[in-house]
Amino acid sequence: MRILITGAAGYIGSHAVVGLQRQGHEVQGLDDFRAGRPDAPEHLGVPFHVLDAGDEEAIFALLREESFDCVQHFAADVHVSASVGAPIVTWENNVGTTTRLLSAVRRASVPKFVLSSTCAVLGDSGAALVREDDPVCPMSPYGSTKAACERLLEEEVSAAASAGAPFSAAVLRYFNVCGAGAGPFGEPIAGSGHDVRLSQVLLDVVQGRRDHITIFGTDYATPDGTCVRDYIHVDDVVAAHSIVGDRLKSGEFCRYHVGTGKSTSVYEAVEAARRASSHPIPVILGNRRPGDADSVMADSSRLQALGWTPGHLSFDSMFASALNHRGPQ
Ligand SMILES: NC(=O)c1ccc[n+]([C@@H]2O[C@H](COP(=O)([O-])OP(=O)(O)OC[C@H]3O[C@@H](n4cnc5c(N)ncnc54)[C@H](O)[C@@H]3O)[C@@H](O)[C@H]2O)c1
Structure with missing residues (x-):
């Protein structure tokens, strides 16, 4: 096409x-x-x-x-x-x-x-x-x-x-x-001033562009109190x-x-980034942000019925792909 x-x-x-x-x-x-x-x-x-x-x-x-x-x-x-x-x-x-x-x-x-x-x-x-x-x-x-x-x-x-x-x-x-893959560019460097994805903030910390991550809210109705995402x-x-x-x-x-249908909390994502990078990730606990749901997970069976299967199932593997990406800065 x-x-x-x-x-x-x-x-x-x-x-x-x-x-x-x-x-x-x-x-x-x-x-x-x-x-x-x-x-x-x-x-x-x-x-x-x-x-x-x-x-x-x-x-x-x-x-x-x-x-x-x-x-x-x-x-x-x-x-x-x-x-x-x-x-x-x-x-x-x-x-x-x-x-x-x-x-x-x-x-x-x-x-x-x-x-x-x-x-x-x-x-x-x-x-x-x-x-x-x-x-x-x-x-x-x-x-x-x-x-x-x-x-x-x-x-x-x-x-x-x-x-x-x-x-x-x-x-x-x-x-x-x-994550990062087929494209020439990896995950975009997080800019200041806008909300950025969790993976970008974690990349910033392990690559030395910021010194900590703030976790927004630890009292959500999830197993460890932090937001759960797919x-x-x-x-x-x-x-x-x-x-x-x-x-x-x-x-x-x-x-x-x-989506994969697999849940990852913010705490679990921070641990995955520590494992992938062997870098300390200082955490500051902050207040909830407006508009954040407790947990949002996909049922992707309709897409899977077309023959689609996700190649990456864990946040560890997705984060590692971004961390190891080499391309134009
Ligand atoms: N990143 C995510 O996690 C995520 C999640 C769900 C949905 N989406 C959707 O995926 C799409 C791509 O998101 P992304 O993360 O790559 O964002 P991005 O900001 O990296 O890319 C958006 C691109 O669109 C261009 N653009 C915006 N308005 C334009 C216009 N009027 N004319 C021409 N170019 C224009 C921007 O210059 C930019 O290059 C968006 O529609 C977004 O809503 C993203």
């Missing part, structure tokens, strides 16, 4: 460019570098379009020119805390951009669309393993924007079917992505994109959970 990847200069999008290319697809990247790596085009070695994914006319011209079979949409504002402080900015980029991109996709008759979504649409369900049809209940503006994009996409597939247009789409809800390796996310994109049937809309 000819695939356009938006957000191709970002963490997951850059892995997807390499991973989907290795699966034999003809891939092109798109990013406007508002958050990604400006050196991505030189390291990815695929045709690269420096464009705003929400510039409908420019995207329409590109889609017509290149006759893509599929758009895989990774571009988004991804920081939960930034979204809490400035919801309009996040809604404009996530929902506004996706709306205009989808309009261009529709006008250019691109038949397939795959959206990056997140377990942040789910909130704190209390269920042991969350399924795709469980109710959504976002706990942040970021989660709300992704839930809105999912709904828009579902409605667009339905409208296209009514109009007899062969359009299909899938939503992949990733749980907590970490971590998924970035290459396993890309493998899900490949399988789902290949299998999409005309007129179909489907959601998939992308």
